[in-house]
Each structure stands twice: as structure tokens, then as C-alpha cells.
Amino acid sequence: xxxxxxxxxxxxxxxxxxxxxxxxxxxxxxxxxxxxxxxxxxxxxxxxxxxxxxxxxxxxxxxxxxxxxxxxxxxxxxxxxxxxxxxxxxxxxxxxxxxxxxxxxxxxxxxxxxxxxxxxxxxxxxxxxxx
Amino acid sequence: xxxxxxxxxxxxxxxxxxxxxxxxxxxxxxxxxxxxxxxxxxxxxxxxxxxxxxxxxxxxxxxxxxxxxxxxxxxxxxxxxxxxxxxxxxxxxxxxxxxxxxxxxxxxxxxxxxxxxxxxxxxxxxxxxxxxxxxxxxxxxxxxxxxxxxxxxxxxxxxxxxxxxxxxxxxxxxxxxxxxxxxxxxxxxxxxxxxxxxxxxxxxxxxxxxxxxxxxxxxxxxxxxxxxxxxxxxxxxxxxxxxxxxxxxxxxxxxxxxxxxxxxxxxxxxxxxxxxxxxxxxxxxxxxxxxxxxxxxxxxxxxxxxxxxxxxxxxxxxxxxxxxxxxxxxxxxxxxxxxxxxxxxxxxxxxxxxxxxxxxxxxxxxxxxxxxxxxxxxxxxxxxxxxxxxx
Numbered sequence: 001x002x003x004x005x006x007x008x009x010x011x012x013x014x015x016x017x018x019x020x021x022x023x024x025x026x027x028x029x030x031x032x033x034x035x036x037x038x039x040x041x042x043x044x045x046x047x048x049x050x051x052x053x054x055x056x057x058x059x060x061x062x063x064x065x066x067x068x069x070x071x072x073x074x075x076x077x078x079x080x081x082x083x084x085x086x087x088x089x090x091x092x093x094x095x096x097x098x099x100x101x102x103x104x105x106x107x108x109x110x111x112x113x114x115x116x117x118x119x120x121x122x123x124x125x126x127x128x129x130x131x
Numbered sequence: 132x133x134x135x136x137x138x139x140x141x142x143x144x145x146x147x148x149x150x151x152x153x154x155x156x157x158x159x160x161x162x163x164x165x166x167x168x169x170x171x172x173x174x175x176x177x178x179x180x181x182x183x184x185x186x187x188x189x190x191x192x193x194x195x196x197x198x199x200x201x202x203x204x205x206x207x208x209x210x211x212x213x214x215x216x217x218x219x220x221x222x223x224x225x226x227x228x229x230x231x232x233x234x235x236x237x238x239x240x241x242x243x244x245x246x247x248x249x250x251x252x253x254x255x256x257x258x259x260x261x262x263x264x265x266x267x268x269x270x271x272x273x274x275x276x277x278x279x280x281x282x283x284x285x286x287x288x289x290x291x292x293x294x295x296x297x298x299x300x301x302x303x304x305x306x307x308x309x310x311x312x313x314x315x316x317x318x319x320x321x322x323x324x325x326x327x328x329x330x331x332x333x334x335x336x337x338x339x340x341x342x343x344x345x346x347x348x349x350x351x352x353x354x355x356x357x358x359x360x361x362x363x364x365x366x367x368x369x370x371x372x373x374x375x376x377x378x379x380x381x382x383x384x385x386x387x388x389x390x391x392x393x394x395x396x397x398x399x400x401x402x403x404x405x406x407x408x409x410x411x412x413x414x415x416x417x418x419x420x421x422x423x424x425x426x427x428x429x430x431x432x433x434x435x436x437x438x439x440x441x442x443x444x445x446x447x448x449x450x451x452x453x454x455x456x457x458x459x460x461x462x463x464x465x466x467x468x469x470x471x472x473x474x475x476x477x478x479x480x481x482x483x484x485x486x487x488x489x490x491x492x493x494x495x496x497x498x499x500x501x502x503x504x505x506x507x508x509x510x511x512x513x514x515x516x517x518x519x520x521x522x
Contacts, residue, residue, distance in 0.1 A: 003445055014442070015449055020515055035518060036478045038439055038458065042517045058517040062441040062458075066515065 006063060007097035014063040019073035021056045028124065030116025032109045039065045039106060043072070043113040047121055051080050057113070064099055064107035068092050072110035081118050087111050134451040135497040139337075139429055139490030140286055140314060141455060145380065146339040152383040153341065156376040164373050165364070174375045181382025185346050188385040189312075189331060190322040197347045197365045198378050202313040204358075205332035205347035206237040206280075208369065209309045212355030213278045213330070214245050223275030225251030229306075230280045231263045231292070232256060233470045237332075238280055238311055255281070260422035261290035261474050268297065272304045279308050283315035283331075287457055287470040287486060288421030289430025291319065298327030307353065313337055313345075317388040318396060318427050323348055335377065339491065340384030344377035391491075399489045400428040402498050406487060407431050409502040414509055415521075420474065420484065429489040437519035438512040439482045446508045452501055457484045479518075 003011055023044035033039040039061035046054035055077050057069040071092050076084045089111045093099045099108060136144075156177070162170025164178055179193070186193045199205045210228070220227055230242050232254040242252045253271045255263045263281055272279075279301050284291045294310060301308035309330035312321060317338040323331055330353070334345040349355060349368075361370025388395070410417055416436040435443070440458025447454050457468030458481065467481035476484075487501065513519040 001441060003448060011445075014445065017515065031517070035482070038478075038482050040517055058515060060437060060516040060518045061439050063445050065439075066442060 001063065001100055001103065005100050006067075007099075009095075009097040010063060010067040010099065013067035013070040013096065017057075017066055017070040019056050019070065019077070020058070022058060023054060023056050026056075026117075028117040028119075028121025030113045030118070030120055032113045032116055033061070033065075035060060037106060038062060039109060041065060041069050041109055041113045043069070043110070043117040045076075045114075045117045045121060047081065047125075050082070052076050052078065052084055055114075057110075062103070062107055064103040065109065067096055068099075068108050068110040069113070071095050072114050076114055081121070085115060085118055087114065132451045133500055134453075135493070135500055136453045137487040137489060137493065137497065137501065138453045138455050139493075140289075140427075140486065140488035142336050142342065143339045143490055144492070145336075145341055146384060146387055148387060149340055149380045149383045153376040153380040156379050160375075164375060165362070174373075178373055178375065178378050181378045181385075184382040184385045184389075185333075186348075188316070188321075188389050189333070189348060190324055191348050192351065195348050195351055197349060197368050198373060198381075199345045199347055199369055200343055200374070201336070201345040202235075202311065202332050202334035203237040203345075205334070205345045206235070206309075206311055207241050208347050208355065208358050209330040209332060209349075210238065210241045210278065210280055211245065211358050212368070213307055213309070213353075214248075214250055215356035216354050217277040220275045220277050221249050221251075224273045225275045226253035226271055226273065227251050227275050228278045228280065229253045229255060229268060229271050229276060231282065232473045233261055233263075233285055233287075234280070234282055235286055235311055235313070238282070239469070242280075251275070257290075257473050259475050260425070261285050261288050261420075261470065262422060262425070263292055263297070265293060265296055265300070268300060272300070272306060276304070276306050279306055281308075281310060283310045283312040283321070284319065284427050284430075285421070285470060286314045287468055288432045288474065289314070289427040289488075290422045291315065291425045291427060294326050294328070301329070302327045314427060314430075317392060318399070318429055320392060323350070329353055335381035335384055338384050338388045341377050341380040344374050344381045346381070395491055396428050398491070399493075402489050402493055402495065403428060403431050405495065406489070406498050406501065409498070410505060413502065414506050417509075420471065420476070427488075431487045431489070433485045433487075434476065434480055435483045435485065435509050435513075436480075437483065437516045438509060440484050442512055443483075443485055443508065446512065447504065450504045450508065452504060455486045455488070457486070458482045 440456030
């Protein structure tokens, strides 16, 4: 992809990613993707009273992978776990004003990574069964 | 913002003198070279002048040059053209065509297509520097082998292949030898006679000429079957009204390249060495892909641990630097470069590749700017990467 194939919003998030980094004492951590395919992302969440109070990401991948990671941290911050879980891949793509079709599948993993982090939180905090 | 173009292997800007040489052939001298009137005579003559200039650049004869629409068509015409006059050899033991696993898609996909027609193709292995295995070449040649096609220099990693040795082997076994010299032309002094090359493809837009024109050298006496049917232009081997302005520009570009090749080579090599040394010294876990010595004077190809190429290219572009990568994420098929996999890199390693290719108009300032920006960009992406654990 060259920059013209990405929306302005994708390029803006790619160049200035929000909430990039690690949370050392995270309550939940989710990693999805496969470096062989070129994308690997980890989402860290900090939870208070079932609400995401802090969220950070680390991503190896293309501009789309980095932009979707950045976007999901913005979408999820401050939301309850229940609300955050409902964020879909399409929501992330829409918030970024669209992704090139070829990137919709391979690089749009951020929603999955967030779900994995929430699951990890629930597992660690004994609420695995609760929906 | 400073802008640095370091992607000359992709394409080059057209030389001003080339543009000037072309312009009259859009306006005053627009005649069809096949026409009998003076408009036609004028353009016929100029095509032959260009043909001589192209021939001179590779020490060939004028009657051995066919104009095509570019490197891809030249490769197609060479390989399909030779295969189709050797159809009867399909009955004999193969491989019928021997090529390398790191060819440009114009060669690889053509060979794959010919496999569907029943030709057997051998794809030679390369070592970790991208050099073809000559022993394997020797032992692969069999009764039915009629063509060897190995690129002069690789378009991604810049490795120069042992063309002289391959030419000798081909000659000894009475097998035709084609080479795709699209990247090598202008950066290596090529003499088709000395090197025993039978067919050679070149393209105009890699040597400061216009896009949409190239040439195939075919040694005198070698028969080809055309791939286009039509009015029988170019001795019946490439039908279609000649791209006169393009051919004029290509001829002019060849003339200029020949005149200043020595100077260009020295200039690019100096910059390339400064670039390679600077990157390897200033960026940890950076590696050079391709051969340390036998490489094109304008090619610097790196691999950085824990980052992905598309992000790298777009980040560099934001800082005004134009470069290229073999990362899967940048390709239309989302597959890592076949060249990087063939030299033994893992898909993860192939993702972190960067190709910087220099040209006539690059300066030491350009190189120093890249050496200033690249470490910053690599560090920024590594900070973001879950695969990067050092700090």
C-alpha cells in the first residue's frame, strides 16, 4: 500500500499513534496475530470497577495494523468491559474512515486483541463465565 | 522538508536532454515509420539511429536489437519466442528451460506459464548471497535443454550473477543463454560478445529514459517466434507501429549512459559504500542482504529486526525519503518477496527489509540525510514493536 491507498485518518494514527507502549502491571493482556503474516499486536488493559481505565498497545506490522491498534485504544478507553467487548473490527475500520479491502482481513486485528485482553482479565479475576 | 529519492531501481527521472530529443517526434516528426512518404522516412531513419545507440551500449550489432514496450515484453519475447521454436524438444528429457529462483516475475511467471504448455523448467537455487549454484546448473543441463535464463543482477538485493561463467557453460553445451539485464544496464559495462550472451533484455526507464520502451538483443542467426501477430514490424518479431518518441528517448538515454558510465559508477559506488557502512554502524541488529562485493553499485538492501517494511517505507516517506521493501504487507499478494525467501530469510525476517537504490542525481547530502533519519524511524517502530525487547 502507498499512502494514497490509506485514509487520512489511518495515516494520522499511524504517524501519531495514541496510547502506545506497555502497562507493566496490566490487569489483562491480549496478543493476537502472527509475525509470519506480518502482524502481531498486544493490548494491555487496566480495569477498575469493570471499566477500562487505561489501555496501551504494542504492534509489529503495517500502517493499517498500527492505526487500528491506536484507534481501538481510543474507542475502548473509559468504556465498561461489556461495552468494550462489543467493539467490532468494522467499528475500528469505520472510525478510521475505512481500510483498503486487502487490509480488512489481515491487519484489522485490534478488536480481537482487545477481546483477548478482556478474556485474560476475566480469567485472572475469576469471572471467566460471566458475560 | 528535504526530499530524497532513493528508489532508482524502481524507475528514474527522464534526463532533460532525453526529453528534448523526444519532443520533435510528437509534433513535427509524427510520421509512421512504415509510411512511404517523407514523414515516414524521417522517423524510420531516427529509429535506426536509436537502434545503433542501444546496440553500442552492449557491444552488439544494430541488426541484433528489437524494440519492445519494455523489459517485461523483452523477457516474454525471449523466453516464449525461443520455447516456441523448440517445441519438438519437449519430447526430449528436460529440463527444457533452466532459470533461477530469484528472477523478476517477468521471467518467473513466463516460465510458469510455459510449464502449463508442457515445458519442463528447472529453477536453480541460490546461496545466502543470492548467487546461483553453478554446479547445479552444470548437472541440470540435459538433452532437451535449449535455454538458460539467469538475470544479470537481481532487482531486489542487487547481487550480480556469474554471467561470464554461465555464458561459458551455455556455449559448451550448445544451449542458448538469455539474461534480464534491466537492473544491470548502466551500472555494469556489458559486452554481449565477450560474455557469450545470446539474448538480453533491457528497459529504458531504468536509465533515465522514458517508460514504455525497451529492447531485446537477439544474437544474429537465432530464430524466435513472435508473441504478437500483426503488421510484421521489427523483422516480423514485434508487430505494432513503433513508439517513435519513446525509441528516440531510449536511444538518447543509452548514448548518455554510455558516455558517463564510468563517472556514474564511481559516484554511485562511493555513495552506496557510505550508506551501507553508516547504516550497519549506526543501527543495531541491521544486516545487509545480498553479496557484500558482487553487488550493483547503486544497491543497498537491509534487514532490520522486529519491524515491518511497509511501516518503514511510509514513515520514511513522511520524512521525505522514497525507498522500497520486500515486505509481504507492501505487495499486492501479501506474500513476502520470493527473493528474500530464496536466500534463506524467514518470512519474519523478510518483513523487515529495506531497499535503497541510488542514482545519478543523489548526493552525499542525500546519504547523510538518510543516515540521520533512518535510525530515528527504525527506533520509533521498534519502540512500538512487541518483538523488540531490548532498549
